[in-house]
Amino acid sequence: MCKDAIVFHNKPKGVTLEAGVTYMICACGRSKEGIFCDGSHEVTECLPKEVTVEKTKQYHICMCKTSNNFPFCDGTHSIYNDDEVGKAVKI
DSSP states (O other): OTTTOOOOOSSSSEEOOOOOOOOOOOOSSSSSSSSOOSSGGGGOOOOOOOEOOSSSSEEOOOSSSSSSSTTTTOOGGGOOGGGGGTBBOOO
């Protein structure tokens, strides 16, 4: 987890990832869509998470940016309420 990250959303987002394709997942919480890196991390010390999956299917992507299994959701988002979206992550 990056200390400069912000909570993009307090619920995960389902997205289909294709097997063998390398994705850059937003770890800073500042990208426009919150899932894929768009370079918005450049004002932070955060770096996107590179991920390649072995099976094409829908994955639940962590949108709070604090999952212990990042970029995949592990339920950590439950520590954030709606008022904390857009604010600094809890480290």
